Amino acid sequence: MDLNSSPNNTISVNSTFTSPSSADAKSTSRRPIALWPGMYHSPVTDALWEARSKIFERLLDPPKDAPPQSELLTKTPSESRTTILYNFSSDYILREQYRDPWNEVRIGKLLEDLDALAGTISVKHCSDNDFSTRPLLLVTAAVDKIVLKKPISVDIDLKIVGSVIWVGRSSIEIQLEVTQSSEEGSNASDVVALTANFIFVARDSKTGKAAPVNHLSPETEQEKVLYKEAEARNNLRKRKRGDAARREFDNGEANRLQTLLSEGRVFCDMPALADRNSILMRDTCLENAMICQPQQRNIHGRIFGGFLMHRAFELSFSTAYHFSGLVPYFLEVDHVDFLRPVDVGDFLRLKSCVLYTELQNSDQPLINIEVVAHVTRPELRSSEVTNTFHFTFTVRPEVKASNNGFRIRNVVPATEEEARRIIERMDAETSS
Secondary structure, eight states, X not given: XXXXXXXXXXXXXXXXXXXXHHHTXXXXXXXXXXXXXXXXXXXXXXHXXXXXXXXXXXXXXXOTTOOOOOSOOEEOHHHHOEEXXXXXXXXXXXXXXXXXXXXXXXXXHHHHHHHHHHHHHHHHHHOOSOTTSOOEEEEEEEXXXXXXXXXXXXXXXXXXXXXXXXXXXXXXXXXXXXXXXXXXXXXXXXEEEEEEEEEEEEEETTTOSBOOOOEEOOOSHHHHHHXXXXXXXXXXXXXXXXXXXXXXXXXXXXXXXXXXXXXXXXXXXOGGGSOTTEEEGGGGOEEXXXXXXXXXXXXXXXXXXXXXXXXXXHHHHHHHHHHHSSOEEEEEEOOXXXXXXXXXXXXXXXXXXXXXXXXXXXXXXXXXXXXXXXXXXXXXXXXXXXXXXXXXXXXXXXXXXXXXXXXXXXXXXXXHHHHHHHHHHXXXXXXX
């Protein structure tokens, strides 16, 4: 991605203590409280809301009986490219808002910021600058993959650059890169610390149906390459969805099922003889439950996708820590589909488990965590899956080195359904 962006598309982030609605209380034209749909804001979300407040005003109060956009525009990636700057080196309060116990950036908060930035970029691309037409609703449909390439220090300034790299009829892919200097000082070079690809879909704000989005015209050679790669990923996702609908386990996969289940049966039927270096999947589980509050909603009145990722990440981190007995180190989030929206007042349950471990590389053992988000309605006796997240962790090398008795167990399924989940996830990792 071209990291150069025009100054007017660069957003500097400052620490926040007061609510945005009170920050301009002395202004003659105080912004309506409706423009700040909740007080659950990271500094980045706050800055992004400020940057697109005019668009938000239009979204909240569109013209009555306004027609949809009549003619699609053609935009370039540079028109939506936006940069976020975290002034960690000079802003002590901002550092404290993002610091984790190991003096690095809290990944959960960063995931929330990435979703907010991707949403801003999608709004920029889809805007037609015509206040007489009704705006589109843009929602997070999927996260293709998020990969951490290096530790992110909370003491060095951080930058996120993002832009639209591909569009379909009603979908948009946004690529984000998090960069940080390799060392402190004016001569330090920026290196990519994290990459992420978000997919948004457009809906007509009146009918709720899929709506066409502005076209994209890549200009540079790199932009053209990114467009082709994103188009290939989109075609692959479509094929995978079709394959999943038709999939049946063949004899080879049936044998894999039986192999995975063999040790689990020993645990269930002869626990005294079970392998002490293994553990049942069900014994690695943790769970959180919450009522979704108005403070966590977005401008459309629904729960932030970034908030869900934030909570899912922190549960997965706790699960990996509880399982391994050592401080985990995050590596990546695999593809996430947002299957259904989560509304204010929903009873949300997040259930996690260690799906499987990979122990071939003793220097970097892998812990694969699955987190499933359910919207539960006790009065209807129903529960629906809204998201399934897959996080991959290892353990911090410095912590591992200081623990000579370090050992990560093998995780085994006790049921056929658990074995199928493991096989499907392993196959997805292999094909990605």
